[in-house]
Amino acid sequence: AQKVTQAQTEISVVEKEDVTLDCVYETRDTTYYLFWYKQPPSGELVFLIRRNSFDEQNEISGRYSWNFQKSTSSFNFTITASQVVDSAVYFCALRVQGAQKLVFGQGTRLTINP
Amino acid sequence: DAGVTQSPTHLIKTRGQQVTLRCSPKSGHDTVSWYQQALGQGPQFIFQYYEEEERQRGNFPDRFSGHQFPNYSSELNVNALLLGDSALYLCASSSGTIQQYFGPGTRLTVT
Numbered sequence: 001a002q003k004v005t006q007a008q009t010e011i012s013v014v015e016k017e018d019v020t021l022d023c024v025y026e027t028r029d030t031t032y033y034l035f036w037y038k039q040p041p042s043g044e045l046v047f048l049i050r051r052n053s054f055d056e057q058n059e060i061s062g063r064y065s066w067n068f069q070k071s072t073s074s075f076n077f078t079i080t081a082s083q084v085v086d087s088a089v090y091f092c093a094l095r096v097q098g099a100q101k102l103v104f105g106q107g108t109r110l111t112i113n114p
Numbered sequence: 115d116a117g118v119t120q121s122p123t124h125l126i127k128t129r130g131q132q133v134t135l136r137c138s139p140k141s142g143h144d145t146v147s148w149y150q151q152a153l154g155q156g157p158q159f160i161f162q163y164y165e166e167e168e169r170q171r172g173n174f175p176d177r178f179s180g181h182q183f184p185n186y187s188s189e190l191n192v193n194a195l196l197l198g199d200s201a202l203y204l205c206a207s208s209s210g211t212i213q214q215y216f217g218p219g220t221r222l223t224v225t
Binding site: 004 | 149212215217
């Protein structure tokens with residue numbers, strides 16, 4: 001069975017601060033995919049990034065960066081110089097090779113205060 | 115290019131009733147997945163439809179059923195509604211890829 005844990009239920013920071021959202025996953029499969037989604041108040045899940053288990057390269061996209069470490073089964077997400085528009089619930093998700101479903105964590109509610 | 119669409123946006127039903135939710139996939143997508151997201155929780159996989167057949171099912175009772183039409187759109191049916199069925203129901207579409215694209219969801223309230 002697969003499991004995703006986002007230990008941080010809520011995070012609140014002041015605008016322009018850097019913030020890191022933690023994600024730890026569990027799976028016995030050797031091929032799997034990790035995702036981050038953003039869910040604004042409107043409810044729609046917005047795809048942010050996908051990482052394959054065989055590609056541990058970290059990635060940076062503008063103010064967003066992701067740190068994938070297989071040794072610790074973690075896939076953390078950092079927002080640099082946070083903005084109020086970053087306020088949302090963020091979900092980490094896992095999908096294993098051959099399975100169709102995404103397994104989501106509980107989500108982290110991020111609030112950026114002006 | 116239209117994304118994934120869902121209808122209705124909101125729905126209020128009474129315990130014991132039946133409900134049907136609808137989803138139109140993104141253009142070019144042939145696979146539809148349904149998820150249930152209870153308040154304050156992450157989405158939970160209900161099932162996935164491909165070629166009009168249920169391809170995989172999550173841990174949901176038989177009260178939850180679905181259908182996929184030849185145009186790839188899909189319906190989620192829930193019978194004998196319980197208060198605990200109140201949630202945001204999300205539809206996601208894909209096409210032979212790993213990436214799933216989500217719709218805005220239908221918020222179901224059971225009273």
